[in-house]
Amino acid sequence: MLQNFGFTQYESQVYEVMSxxxxxxxxxxxxxxxxxxxxxxxxxxxxxxxxGLILTSFHEKKKLYTALPIEMTIKKLTAEFEDHIEQLRNHKSEIPDADERVWTLKNNHSIHVLMENLIEKSAREILLTGWNDELAPFVDLLERKQAEGIHVELLSVGSIHTGELTPHILVPDEKHGGLERHKLLIIDGKEVLFAGMEADQFQGVHTFSKPLVKFFTEFFYHDVALLEITKKHHETLQQDDAITSILMKLRY
Known part of the structure; x- marks a missing residue:
């Protein structure tokens, strides 16, 4: 009989016997x-x-079971049903925001304008890495966003004047074969723009895709961590030719 209320066949059979x-x-x-x-x-x-349909007790080390009386069971099921109706009435369904599309963008001027727009609309965090001459035009805007309480983290390839900002600075080594011009901007942990060189022109991708945002965020902090570790232990690392050779192949 309880199957009509969503209980299993076995649950219904046991309750019938108990009641x-x-x-x-x-x-x-x-x-x-x-x-x-x-x-x-x-x-x-x-x-x-x-x-809550069965009560338990022990008698002479034996566990005993007794059913909740039918009328009480009816009241219980009715109350639960009314609760479910109320929850359904108040529930607001929304299609989750899961835009996995990846947009491509060419032309350095277009990429620059999009980066400026993304930085301007940031509400929580800005992660930005690239070459110093590419980042310099954004310094004033980044300083203003930081003054507004936005967390700004900057990694520059080459020295850069940043005022109130405290950037991570990578001074390229002439042996550093892995360095290529690039730009990476991550906004509020949910939006990313990455641009790299192809045929002597910047080509970018822009996406809200959560897996890609997570990947590029880890990519950014990998670069920051590797840079700071390398700077702190530079002399030690330079004494090991094998490690130095590997470091010079990395992109950071």
Missing amino acids: ASDHALDAATVVKFSHVPKSKVYEVLQRLVEK
């Missing part, structure tokens, strides 16, 4: 009259206990 008995029953008796397999009955009984 038909004037006395508390042990599990063996429930198995005998409900025809629920012994291997399943304890699991079913426990589920009914958790749903």
Whole structure:
């Protein structure tokens, strides 16, 4: 009978036996009259206990079960049904914002304008890396955003005058073969613009894709961490030709 209320067949069979008995029953008796397999009955009984339809007690070290009276069960199920109706009435469904599209953009001027627009609209955090001459035009805007309480983290390839900002500075080594011009901007942990050189022109990608935003955020902090570690232990690392050779191949 409880199947009409979303309970399983076994739960319904056990409850019917329990409600038909004037006395508390042990599990063996429930198995005998409900025809629920012994291997399943304890699991079913426990589920009914958790749903509040069965009470438990112990007598002479034996666990006994008794059902909630039918009228009380009806009141319980009615109250729960009305709660579910109210929750459904007040629930507002929304399609999750999951824009996984990746947009491509060519032309350095267009990329610059988009970067400026993204920085301007940032509300929480700006992560930016690139070559010093490419970053310099954004310094005043970045300073203003930082003054507004936005967290700004900047990694510059080459020295750059940044006023109140405290950038991470990578001074390129002439042996540093992995360095290529690039720009990476991550806004509020949810939007990313990455641009690299192809055929002597910047080409960029812009996306809200969560996996890509996460990847590029880790990419940014990888560069920052590697830069700071290299600077702190420069002399030690330079004494190891193998490590130096590897470092000179990295993009950071």
